[in-house]
Amino acid sequence: MITGTPKPIEEILEMLEPYDKIIVAGCYGCVTVCRVGGEKEVQVLASTLRLAREAAGRKITIKEISLERQCDPEYIEQMRGYVQDYQAVLSIACGAGIQFLAEKYTTTPLLPGINTGFLGVTERQGEWAERCQGCGDCVLHLTGGICPVTRCAKSLFHGPCGGSVQGHCEVGKDVPCGWQLIIDRLKALDQMDNYTKLKPYKGWNTSRDGGPRRIVREDMI
Amino acid sequence: MKSGSNLEKVLAAGHFAVTAECGPPRGADPEVVRRKAAYVKGNIDACNVTDNQTSVVRMSSIAGCMILKEMGIEPLLQMVVRDRNRIALQSDLLGASALGVRNLLCLSGDHQKFGDDPQAKNVFDIDSMQLIHLTRTMRDDGVFPSGQKLDGAPKFFIGCAVNPFADPFEIRVPRLKMKINAGADFVQTQCIYNMEKFKVYLEDAMRQGLHEKVKILAGVTPLKSAGMAKFMKKMVAGMDIPDAVIKRIADEPKEKQAAKGIEMCIELIQELKEMEGIAGVHVMAIEWEEKLNEIIGGAGLLPRPVVE
Amino acid sequence: MLKAFENGADGVMVVGCLEGDCHYLSGNIRAKARVQRVSAILGRIGLGAERIHMYNLSAGEGSKFAAFANEFVEKIREMGQSPINAARLKVPEQSAGGER
Numbered sequence: 164m165i166t167g168t169p170k171p172i173e174e175i176l177e178m179l180e181p182y183d184k185i186i187v188a189g190c191y192g193c194v195t196v197c198r199v200g201g202e203k204e205v206q207v208l209a210s211t212l213r214l215a216r217e218a219a220g221r222k223i224t225i226k227e228i229s230l231e232r233q234c235d236p237e238y239i240e241q242m243r244g245y246v247q248d249y250q251a252v253l254s255i256a257c258g259a260g261i262q263f264l265a266e267k268y269t270t271t272p273l274l275p276g277i278n279t280g281f282l283g284v285t286e287r288q289g290e291w292a293e294r295c296q297g298c299g300d301c302v303l304h305l306t307g308g309i310c311p312v313t314r315c316a317k318s319l320f321h322g323p324c325g326g327s328v329q330g331h332c333e334v335g336k337d338v339p340c341g342w343q344l345i346i347d348r349l350k351a352l353d354q355m356d357n358y359t360k361l362k363p364y365k366g367w368n369t370s371r372d373g374g375p376r377r378i379v380r381e382d383m384i
Numbered sequence: 385m386k387s388g389s390n391l392e393k394v395l396a397a398g399h400f401a402v403t404a405e406c407g408p409p410r411g412a413d414p415e416v417v418r419r420k421a422a423y424v425k426g427n428i429d430a431c432n433v434t435d436n437q438t439s440v441v442r443m444s445s446i447a448g449c450m451i452l453k454e455m456g457i458e459p460l461l462q463m464v465v466r467d468r469n470r471i472a473l474q475s476d477l478l479g480a481s482a483l484g485v486r487n488l489l490c491l492s493g494d495h496q497k498f499g500d501d502p503q504a505k506n507v508f509d510i511d512s513m514q515l516i517h518l519t520r521t522m523r524d525d526g527v528f529p530s531g532q533k534l535d536g537a538p539k540f541f542i543g544c545a546v547n548p549f550a551d552p553f554e555i556r557v558p559r560l561k562m563k564i565n566a567g568a569d570f571v572q573t574q575c576i577y578n579m580e581k582f583k584v585y586l587e588d589a590m591r592q593g594l595h596e597k598v599k600i601l602a603g604v605t606p607l608k609s610a611g612m613a614k615f616m617k618k619m620v621a622g623m624d625i626p627d628a629v630i631k632r633i634a635d636e637p638k639e640k641q642a643a644k645g646i647e648m649c650i651e652l653i654q655e656l657k658e659m660e661g662i663a664g665v666h667v668m669a670i671e672w673e674e675k676l677n678e679i680i681g682g683a684g685l686l687p688r689p690v691v692e
Numbered sequence: 693m694l695k696a697f698e699n700g701a702d703g704v705m706v707v708g709c710l711e712g713d714c715h716y717l718s719g720n721i722r723a724k725a726r727v728q729r730v731s732a733i734l735g736r737i738g739l740g741a742e743r744i745h746m747y748n749l750s751a752g753e754g755s756k757f758a759a760f761a762n763e764f765v766e767k768i769r770e771m772g773q774s775p776i777n778a779a780r781l782k783v784p785e786q787s788a789g790g791e792r
Contacts, residue, residue, distance in 0.1 A: 172736050207733075210694035215737035218775035220782070316495050317466070317506065321513035321562060323555075324492045325547035325574060326621040333621045334495050346552055359558050361517065361566055364470065364510045364529065 164193035165257040166280035166291045167200065169208075175253065176215055178274045179223065182250040187212070187276070188242070188264065189229035190256035197291055199277050200255035202229040208255060208276060233260025239267050246271050299369030299376065305357045307348030312365075314341025320362045386523065386569060387541040389486030390458040391430040393691040394664075395570065395599045400657055401664030402685050403460060403572065403601060404676055405432035406452065408443035417443070417451045423673040425457050427680045429688055430487050432572075432666070435462040439499025446476060449485045460543070461485045464493025469509035470518065474528060477519060481538030488540040489572065490515040513566050516544055520567025542567055547574035548585035549624035557588045560598070570599040572666040575616075576652065577625040586661050595661035602656045605668045606649035606679060609641045610634035646679055653683035693730045693744060700777055703768035705761065706746040713750065720748065739774055742767065 179185065187209045194200025209225045216223040226249060230238040233256035246252065246268050254261040255276035265273035281293040296313045303310060312318045316334045322342030326333025330343045349355050367373070385392060394401050404424050409416035424431045433448035449459035461480050468476065477488070492512045496504045510518065518529050519542050526537045544563045548556050560571065576582045582602075589595060607613045610633045617625040629648070636644045649667075656662050665685075669676050680686055696704045706727050708720035727746040735741030745767075747760045773781075 172733065176737075207694060210698055211733050211737060214694065214697055214734075214739060214776060217779055218738055220779050316497075317492055317508045317511070319492065319508065319511040321511050321559075323550070323552075324512075325545065325550045326494065327551050328621050329551055334497050340551075343552060346555055358555070359562055361513065361562060364514050364518075367509065 164196050164283065164285075165259070166197045166283045167194055167257060167277040168280060169199060169204075169255070169277050170275065172211060172215065175208075175212070175274075175276055179212065179216075179251070179253065182223070183221070184224040184248075184250050186226045186228060186242070186246070186249045186252045188233065188252055188254045188256065189227075190231075190233040190254075190260050191229055192232045192234065192256070192260075194256055194260075194277065195229075197285070198289075200257070204255055205229055208253075230256075233257075234263055236263075236267065239264060242268070296370070298365075298367070299373075300366060302362075305360075305362070306345045307352055307354065307357075309341060309345045309348055311341055311345060314339070314344060316341075318365075320365060387486045387539045389430065389541040390691070391460065391487050392541040392569070394429045394689055397689065397691045399429075399664075399689045399691070400662075400685065401430075401599070401601060402428045402680055402688065403430050403432060403664065403666045404428045404673070404680075405434060405666070405668050406448060406673065407434045407437060407671070408445065408448040410440065410442050412443065414451050417448050418455065420673045421452050421455050421457055423676055424452075425455060426688065427676045427686065428457075428667075429664075430458040430460040432460045432462055432489060435464045435491070435493070436467065436499075437462075437494070439466070439494050439496045439501070439504075441500060446480050446483070446485070449480065450483055453484060458487070459485055460487035460489060462489045462491060463515065464491045465508055465510055465512055465515055466493030466496060466506055469507050470529070473510070473515060473518065474522070477522065477538050477540070478534075481540065482536075486539055486541055487543065488519060489543040489545065490519065490568075491545055512544065513562060516542055516563055516566040516568050524567075541569050543570045543572060544568040545574070546571050547622045548576075548582050549574060549578060550622035553581075553585075556585055557592065557594070560589055560594055561592065564594060564598045568598055570601060570663070572601045573603040574622060575603045575605040575668060576656075577623075577629045579652070579655070580626075581624060583659075586659070590661045595663075599663035600661060601664040601666045602662050603666045603668060604649055604652050604656070605670060606672065606675060607633055607641075607645035608672060609638070609645070610636075612645075646675060646682070649679050650682040653679070653685070657683065657685075693727070694733070697734070697739065697743070697774065697776060700774075700780075702743065702774045702777060703764060703771070704744045705764045706744065707757070707760075708746060708748055710748050710750050739776065740771055742771065743774065 187205050189200050189202055189205035205227045209227045212223060232238050251272040251274055253274045253276045254264055258279040261273055261275050282295040282297060283291045283293045286292050293313055298312050311320055315322050316332050323340050327340040327343055330340055332338040332340045349358050391401060406420045431452055433445045435445040436442055445462050449461050452459040490512045496502060496506050519540055521529050522534060522538050523540055526534050546560050610630060613625055613630045613633055616623050633641050633644050653665050656665055667679060693704055708723050714720040724746055727744055731741045731744050734743050745764055749757055
């Protein structure tokens with residue numbers, strides 16, 4: 164899923180400085196699952212904003228809504244009837260959702276309420292970790308199902324570097340060395356010959372480096 | 385001759401080679417390089433110039449190499465893949481070769497987290513293994529990795545670093561083999577203090593005949609004090625300093641620890657010199673370049689051979 | 693919990709079962725984490741983190757409950773009115789609470 168973290172309330176209050184009537188818009192997709200932008204978070208954020216603004220002597224009116232997904236046009240359309248009655252929309256969907264709202268409602272300012280994080284997994288309740296960078300050219304079959312681009316701090320294709328110590332990465336003792344994980348897994352799979360092969364230079368053109376990406380499925384259009 | 389570098393010639397002639405390193409300054413003053421280089425001159429066959437080591441911004445490695453070259457010292461260009469994509473790497477390789485730099489050391493580079501600019505974007509477009517391969521392709525095939533023909537191939541004696549002490553230990557020799565296959569002509573090892581572990585590594589490498597395919601320069605760093613030894617053991621990732629080594633220097637009174645460190649370093653070099661499979665030493669006297677003459681001379685490695 | 697403050701509470705006391713004794717296994721532990729979150733929010737927006745507090749009690753500890761309640765009420769009295777209520781008093785026409 165796409166993960167994220169709430170923006171500091173001070174930063175949000177500063178963004179909202181010019182406005183007295185806004186929509187706080189959540190999303191029932193990824194951000195609900197990682198508890199940063201769903202219905203409940205909309206309620207908490209809206210309450211917090213009302214309290215903060217009222218304590219500061221300047222009340223704010225907030226409409227609380229959550230859309231099925233902010234990244235699909237049919238759900239975004241559900242706001243069409245009332246968006247113009249508000250001065251701004253504070254969205255706590257991921258960056259994709261916020262931008263899609265902005266694209267569809269061109270005369271209303273869109274404000275981000277969260278910092279979008281990464282493509283990750285729930286390692287345990289309340290803890291998420293990155294697993295994929297969406298580089299567009301998956302090599303997991305060669306690396307024991309562990310991504311060197313994501314799990315190695317240097318995205319090395321022939322790791323580990325000299326900074327790997329007892330399974331930890333040099334960037335932090337709480338960061339597992341991706342290449343130690345890969346090697347352990349390849350050994351367990353009896354696929355160490357994958358390790359010793361010289362890998363071709365990665366083509367980053369399928370990653371974000373190639374410019375904004377687009378997928379077109381002719382069979383679905 | 386692949387590159388015609390002095391280091392390559394010395395090794396090809398069968399001499400026990402000596403390299404050292406100079407860290408460029410955190411500023412634009414060339415005198416700092418010249419001062420350090422003066423201590424290096426005459427004591428070595430080539431001098432590494434580090435490339436923004438520990439991710440701290442310093443004068444560029446190529447510039448440092450040129451200052452050394454002006455002084456008649458053979459430079460060895462260190463190049464990390466942290467800060468440059470393949471376009472910049474290739475371009476700098478061409479430039480360095482054009483300026484007469486003939487030795488290259490291909491490295492990943494410490495993560496930028498450790499430097500003054502932890503917010504910097506890192507590059508790691510290709511890794512150090514691929515940089516070795518890229519340089520060899522340009523040198524030997526006369527083409528860019530893209531396949532485009534080169535208008536004059538760069539000439540480099542290609543080196544890489546190996547850390548025989550890093551984890552996981554069992555892939556250390558396979559990694560050396562991979563670097564050789566990628567195109568490495570020589571390797572410089574991480575500082576050796578744990579001789580026993582190093583011997584296990586070396587014997588394994590020799591069993592596979594790797595010492596005949598690549599020149600192995602053993603890395604040594606003189607300890608200035610017991611404090612430095614303890615600090616390095618604790619803080620430097622992949623640094624293996626056995627307690628017995630620390631004890632030996634710690635048993636000396638403070639004012640005699642530096643002399644002891646030099647004595648231990650000389651002993652170590654002498655031992656390495658006698659070992660089969662070791663083609664030379666890389667003496668990293670970190671911010672202690674003035675002791676290079678004493679250490680290298682003390683190990684009986686002076687004067688340096690002149691090979692035509 | 694935040695709604696209570698919006699509705700005019702000067703303090704909110706949350707009471708749960710003793711830790712390890714929750715009918716819903718870890719419900720009271722989770723509640724504690726949520727109370728801490730609300731407390732942090734109240735602190736950051738200037739209402740005061742101490743305006744919410746969680747107490748753990750068993751169903752048989754009536755006198756303890758009374759003591760905790762008195763203690764908490766006393767603490768909130770000392771802190772005085774929530775800035776929300778203070779603001780509402782200043783601008784009565786905007787007050788959601790009406791005749792307070």
